[in-house]
Amino acid sequence: MTRAWTLPTLLVLCGSAVAAGSFVQGRPWWAAAILLVFVLLAGVHSPLVFPRSIGAREAERRSAVDGRPVVFWRSGCTYCLRLRVRLGRDARRAHWVDIWRDPEGAAMVRAANDGNETVPTVLVAGRSRTNPDVGWVREQLPVRA
Structure with missing residues (x-):
């Protein structure tokens, strides 16, 4: 079961890291947009879509x-x-x-x-x-x- 969630978890973690970097650089809206894209990608690749x-x-x-x-x-x-x-x-x-x-x-x-x-x-x-x-x-x- 955990294997099915590996890619979605990695997408959320990577998106969080990139968003945190953008937030620290003073671009909170860009950080929110990046995080949203990665969360959507994680959702699409998760077992929840099927x-x-x-x-x-x-x-x-x-x-x-x-x-x-x-x-x-x-x-x-x-x-x-x-x-x-x-x-x-x-x-x-x-x-x-x-x-x-x-x-x-x-x-x-x-x-x-x-x-x-x-x-x-x-x-x-x-x-x-x-x-x-x-x-x-x-x-x-x-x-x-």
């Missing part, structure tokens, strides 16, 4: 029942972030597995990608796609009721 992660085994079980795709991701991954942002509210209609929190999910991603933990990897009906087009992912989502 739907709640579940374990790979539970995601597969749920997917078999409801037909929703399983998206394997990790924090700090710009491709995962891009997929998440482009899906918008539709992202909630998929099952998300953070491979840094779930070793079984990481193993499934490695099995699908020749030993690499390349994300996002999307699993639909037992078949996987790595870094798929957002349009394809949307087509795999169940129709809204």
Whole structure:
């Protein structure tokens, strides 16, 4: 769990250091702006932006029942972030597995990608796609009721 928060924590710490330097130099508004940018970057790269992660085994079980795709991701991954942002509210209609929190999910991603933990990897009906087009992912989502 702490691995997922490493990048956001580093961003906040670096932003705080840069902002403190600007504040000491007599530029409090610039310091506040810098700190805000770093905090926003930390938020975007944190697990808070993504739907709640579940374990790979539970995601597969749920997917078999409801037909929703399983998206394997990790924090700090710009491709995962891009997929998440482009899906918008539709992202909630998929099952998300953070491979840094779930070793079984990481193993499934490695099995699908020749030993690499390349994300996002999307699993639909037992078949996987790595870094798929957002349009394809949307087509795999169940129709809204």
